[in-house]
Amino acid sequence: xxxxxxxxxxxxxxxxxxxxxxxxxxxxxxxxxxxxxxxxxxxxxxxxxxxxxxxxxxxxxxxxxxxxxxxxxxxxxxxxxxxxxxxxxxxxxxxxxxxxxxxxxxxxxxxxxxxxxxxxxxxxxxxxxxxxxxxxxxxxxxxxxxxxxxxxxxxxxxxxxxxxxxxxxxxxxxxxxxxxxxxxxxxxxxxxxxxxxxxxxxxxxxxxxxxxxxxxxxxxxxxxxxxxxxxxxxxxxxxxxxxxxxxxxxxxxxxxxxxxxxxxxxxxxxxxxxxxxxxxxxxx
Amino acid sequence: xxxxxxxxxxxxxxxxxxxxxxxxxxxxxxxxxxxxxxxxxxxxxxxxxxxxxxxxxxxxxxxxxxxxxxxxxxxxxxxxxxxxxxxxxxxxxxxxxxxxxxxxxxxxxxxxxxxxxxxxxxxxxxxxxxxxxxxxxxxxxxxxxxxxxxxxxxxxxxxxxxxxxxxxxxxxxxxxxxxxxxxxxxxxxxxxxxxxxx
Amino acid sequence: xxxxxxxxxxxxxxxxxxxxxxxxxxxxxxxxxxxxxxxxxxxxxxxxxxxxxxxxxxxxxxxxxxxxxxxxxxxxxxxxxxxxxxxxxxxxxxxxxxxxxxxxxxxxxxxxxxxxxxxxxxxxxxxxxxxxxxxxxxxxxxxxxxxxxxxxxxxxxxxxxxxxxxxxxxxxxxxxxxxxxxxxxxxxxxxxxxxxxxxxxxxxxxxxxxxxxxxxxxxxxxxxxxxxxxxxxxxxxxxxxxxxxxxxxxxxxxxxxxxxx
Numbered sequence: 195x196x197x198x199x200x201x202x203x204x205x206x207x208x209x210x211x212x213x214x215x216x217x218x219x220x221x222x223x224x225x226x227x228x229x230x231x232x233x234x235x236x237x238x239x240x241x242x243x244x245x246x247x248x249x250x251x252x253x254x255x256x257x258x259x260x261x262x263x264x265x266x267x268x269x270x271x272x273x274x275x276x277x278x279x280x281x282x283x284x285x286x287x288x289x290x291x292x293x294x295x296x297x298x299x300x301x302x303x304x305x306x307x308x309x310x311x312x313x314x315x316x317x318x319x320x321x322x323x324x325x326x327x328x329x330x331x332x333x334x335x336x337x338x339x340x341x342x343x344x345x346x347x348x349x350x351x352x353x354x355x356x357x358x359x360x361x362x363x364x365x366x367x368x369x370x371x372x373x374x375x376x377x378x379x380x381x382x383x384x385x386x387x388x389x390x391x392x393x394x395x396x397x398x399x400x401x402x403x404x405x406x407x408x409x410x411x412x413x414x415x416x417x418x419x420x421x422x423x424x425x426x427x428x429x430x431x432x433x434x435x436x437x438x439x440x441x442x443x444x445x446x447x448x449x450x451x452x453x454x455x456x457x458x459x460x461x462x463x464x465x466x467x468x469x470x471x472x473x474x475x476x477x478x
Numbered sequence: 479x480x481x482x483x484x485x486x487x488x489x490x491x492x493x494x495x496x497x498x499x500x501x502x503x504x505x506x507x508x509x510x511x512x513x514x515x516x517x518x519x520x521x522x523x524x525x526x527x528x529x530x531x532x533x534x535x536x537x538x539x540x541x542x543x544x545x546x547x548x549x550x551x552x553x554x555x556x557x558x559x560x561x562x563x564x565x566x567x568x569x570x571x572x573x574x575x576x577x578x579x580x581x582x583x584x585x586x587x588x589x590x591x592x593x594x595x596x597x598x599x600x601x602x603x604x605x606x607x608x609x610x611x612x613x614x615x616x617x618x619x620x621x622x623x624x625x626x627x628x629x630x631x632x633x634x635x636x637x638x639x640x641x642x643x644x645x646x647x648x649x650x651x652x653x654x655x656x657x658x659x660x661x662x663x664x665x666x667x668x669x670x671x672x673x674x675x676x
Numbered sequence: 677x678x679x680x681x682x683x684x685x686x687x688x689x690x691x692x693x694x695x696x697x698x699x700x701x702x703x704x705x706x707x708x709x710x711x712x713x714x715x716x717x718x719x720x721x722x723x724x725x726x727x728x729x730x731x732x733x734x735x736x737x738x739x740x741x742x743x744x745x746x747x748x749x750x751x752x753x754x755x756x757x758x759x760x761x762x763x764x765x766x767x768x769x770x771x772x773x774x775x776x777x778x779x780x781x782x783x784x785x786x787x788x789x790x791x792x793x794x795x796x797x798x799x800x801x802x803x804x805x806x807x808x809x810x811x812x813x814x815x816x817x818x819x820x821x822x823x824x825x826x827x828x829x830x831x832x833x834x835x836x837x838x839x840x841x842x843x844x845x846x847x848x849x850x851x852x853x854x855x856x857x858x859x860x861x862x863x864x865x866x867x868x869x870x871x872x873x874x875x876x877x878x879x880x881x882x883x884x885x886x887x888x889x890x891x892x893x894x895x896x897x898x899x900x901x902x903x904x905x906x907x908x909x910x911x912x913x914x915x916x917x918x919x920x921x922x923x924x925x926x927x928x929x930x931x932x933x934x935x936x937x
Contacts, residue, residue: 208658209667248890252484254658274899282894289887292895293491293836294829296812299682303906305895308825310904313686317906321682330677338836352895484898488885490830495837496878499845503873506849507859507866520878536834543806544746546799547754601791603761613765617777640867647871648878656882 197360197391198222198245203259204415205240205249214240216415217259224359225389227382229406229423231399233436236412238395242364244268245393247276263360278309281358285365287345290352291337298340298348299324299333305356323355327381343374350381360391368397379405403427403440403461411437428459442466485659486525493521493533494540511637514541515558519584519645522562523571524652524660530559550599557587562645566662577646581638588638589631602626608633688910689813695737699912700814702920703805709927711801714794716934723793730800734807743807747800755796762788811835816909825903829892841881848876 198221205215215237222228222245230238243249250257251273261268263279271279284290295301299320306316324333329351332340337348346366353361363382367375379401385392386405396402402409402423409426411419413435419426426432428443445466446459460466496517504513518537522530534555542549561583570576596604596612602622603609608629615625649666657663690697710730714723734743768783815828849859852872858865 207655209654243890246894248893252659252890252893273893274896277893277896277898282890284887284891284894286884286887289884290891292829292833292892293840293888294812294832299685300906307903307906308896308899310899310901312904313906313908316904317682317685320906321677321679324682325677333678334681338839349891356896484893485886485889487826487830488833488889488892489882491834491837492841492878492881492885494834495841495881496874498838499841499877500874502842503845503849503870507869509863509866509870513870516874532830536831540834540838542802544803545750545754546802547795549802600758600795601762603758603765609757609761613761616765616767617779644871644874648875651875651879652882653879656886659886 197224197264198393199260199262199265200244201260201262203244203257203261205244205258206256207240207253208255210255213415215244218415218417219259220410220417220420222391222393224391226407227386227392227394227405229402229409230393230395230412231397231402231409231437232412232418237415238412239364240415241412242282242362242393242395245360246280246282246362247271247273248282251276278356279358280360280362281353281356283346283349283353283361283363283366285368287342287349287369290349291340291345293338296336297333298329298335298337301337301348302329302351302355305352309356319355319357323351326384327351327354341374343370343377346370346374346378347381350378354381354385358390361385361393363392363394363396365395365397367401375401397438399427399438400440400462403443423461424458427461483661486529486661489521489525489660490529490533490536493517493530494537496520497533497537498540511640513637513641513644515555515584515588515638516641516644516648518555518559519562519641520648522559523566523645523649524657524662524666525563526661527560527563529661530562531556532559534559547600547604550595551592554588554592554595557591558584561587563662566665569665571642571646571649572666574643574646577642578639581635581642584638584642585631585635589634590627592634593626593630596626596630597623685906689907690910693736693738695733695808696739697910698916699909700809700817702912702916703809705920706923707801707805709923711798712927713930714797716931718790718794720789720793723797726797727793727800730804733804737808739807743804746807747803750799750803751796754799755792758795759788759792762791812907813909816905816907819903819905825897829897837881841877844880845873845877848873 200218200220203215203218204213206213232238243253244261247268250269263271292301292304295304302323303316303320306319324330327347327350329347332344367378383405406423408420409423410417411426427439430447432439440461442460442463446456450456456469460469494517497514500513500516504511518530518534521533535552538548538552538555565580570580596602602612602625611629612625615628616622654667657667710726714726734740763780763784764778766784766787768781770782771779772782773780811832815831819825819828853859857869857872859869
């Protein structure tokens with residue numbers, strides 16, 4: 195069953211001369227992780243804003259076509275209903291901290307306060323998320339004094355505690371160092387195991403290759419290609435269009451050019467290793 | 479619309495902070511003015527008189543924590559915000575010379591009404607350099623009433639001319655895509671939208 | 677996992693100092709009384725007594741240092757100036773001292789003493805209140821009285837915005853200095869330095885505000901229902917109620933007595 199459906203959607207930001215999305219049609223299914231890649235200004239963030247309803251509820255501009263969330267047109271959803279249906283995690287770790295709470299524990303619980311959850315349940319749910327995301331050491335700290343990586347984990351916790359079925363995650367690691375990036379991806383991995391429906395925009399294709407069920411490539415406001423990670427991320431022509439592919443895939447292509455036996459182009463390290471080991475055995 | 483109303487909520491704290499930070503930058507640059515209503519006037523112009531007035535009121539209350547005598551002047555900060563919203567609607571902040579002239583209107587509130595407040599609450603001799611100048615004028619034979627008006631009006635106009643010019647320059651630099659989301663932002667994108675054509 | 681901390685939110689927020697733990701509105705009530713007394717009494721001796729009383733309260737509340745720093749600075753910068761200005765400039769019959777064109781008179785000194793202690797006494801109530809009351813507790817009570825969480829949010833985030841923008845301005849100031857913008861030279865150069873600092877600061881803050889608006893929306897900030905609170909304050913203890921009633925009755929009695937006299 196399609197969960198989020200886009201039917202010939204075009205959108206133009208106010209005063210913009212170009213269409214940010216141009217005739218996009220796609221169906222997102224429940225419980226899958228969608229990796230969304232593409233060059234900057236290709237329409238990725240616009241898609242996120244649209245699915246969450248920030249377009250048209252926050253951003254004006256011209257919207258054509260239909261966006262259906264659980265079968266209901268986005269224009270008919272009340273904005274506050276969407277905030278209970280769809281979680282959203284942003285790129286900038288700094289603008290996601292409310293600025294009105296003195297401890298991380300209170301910061302995480304803020305969304306539940308807004309939802310009117312009663313105190314006992316609020317505390318239990320917050321504890322659960324803190325344990326799940328291993329934020330125990332941070333709970334007493336002032337969220338306004340945390341590092342970018344810590345803030346981003348708190349931002350994840352603040353959304354996860356609200357327990358949405360759909361999560362939109364827009365370049366969560368673009369401002370983080372490698373170790374924080376790994377921590378964030380551990381969180382995303384756990385969310386995937388919980389069978390959440392996830393739309394993940396991410397430049398780090400190695401991570402997309404590892405976790406995504408489907409990959410969408412955005413270019414000039416359109417979906418240029420889509421399919422399984424193995425199909426999409428092994429395509430060398432993406433490189434020419436300014437989109438990187440995993441380095442193991444590049445390696446695979448080079449090995450193939452050197453006439454080495456390859457069943458398929460690997461996109462993750464473990465696949466590459468498997469191929470190489472097999473190759474080694476063939477040589478024996 | 480509702481969405482522009484939403485952004486206003488988040489701009490009010492920014493306006494308050496700008497009022498404070500300008501004071502700090504002024505101290506750092508050792509300039510002899512206050513410039514403590516830039517945030518109030520900018521938010522008033524961008525979001526409307528009421529949000530501007532709220533910025534003014536909150537700034538005044540926070541300022542009053544260290545110097546509670548400021549609270550006597552809260553009405554001035556409220557009026558600055560309202561006036562900014564009103565003047566922006568009249569297109570005043572779209573031209574530099576009209577903007578500069580508007581300093582007169584702000585000084586009439588700040589210096590004119592402000593000097594009344596100093597007179598009512600402090601008998602003309604408020605705490606500050608203006609109080610000292612008023613005192614000297616009184617010794618020279620001016621009444622407290624006139625003395626305080628002269629000093630505060632001129633002190634205020636010296637403060638408001640750079641204030642409104644800075645606000646003007648800031649408004650010019652705000653990108654159109656941000657302006658469209660603000661209640662009165664469209665007032666400032668008229669020309670840009672025109673040049674773009676249809 | 678620090679369960680003790682997590683479950684501490686089940687209990688009301690207490691510091692075990694009876695002044696700090698007093699309800700923000702009770703404190704407001706008592707300090708309004710202290711605010712009005714100097715105005716009705718009009719005696720500098722009373723004013724001085726009230727000023728001393730503030731210090732005692734601050735001592736008991738355990739905020740003596742913080743209060744004293746703020747209050748002394750106010751007293752010296754504003755109170756003293758108000759006194760000096762009046763002593764110097766208020767005309768009168770009894771000349772005490774003549775300094776060039778300035779006549780210091782007994783009337784001026786009296787008026788200065790009277791007025792400056794009055795202002796310092798009144799303002800002391802406000803400064804003390806800001807010291808012994810946490811903004812978030814005050815806003816909690818305002819919400820309990822029916823105000824929307826939007827109002828709390830705007831006030832509380834103003835405090836944080838001042839800190840955030842202050843840090844941002846330092847970063848911008850340093851980078852503009854590194855790019856050669858003169859922040860030390862003559863007054864014209866310093867005025868010119870203002871715009872390249874404030875411009876990026878304001879524009880950056882606006883774009884942050886945009887992001888924050890949708891980020892808060894993602895956390896159900898626009899839910900049209902009454903929010904709940906993780907932190908709460910205790911309901912008014914009987915003792916506190918009794919103190920309030922007694923103080924208000926005594927105050928009204930006092931004012932009536934002053935008016936009769």
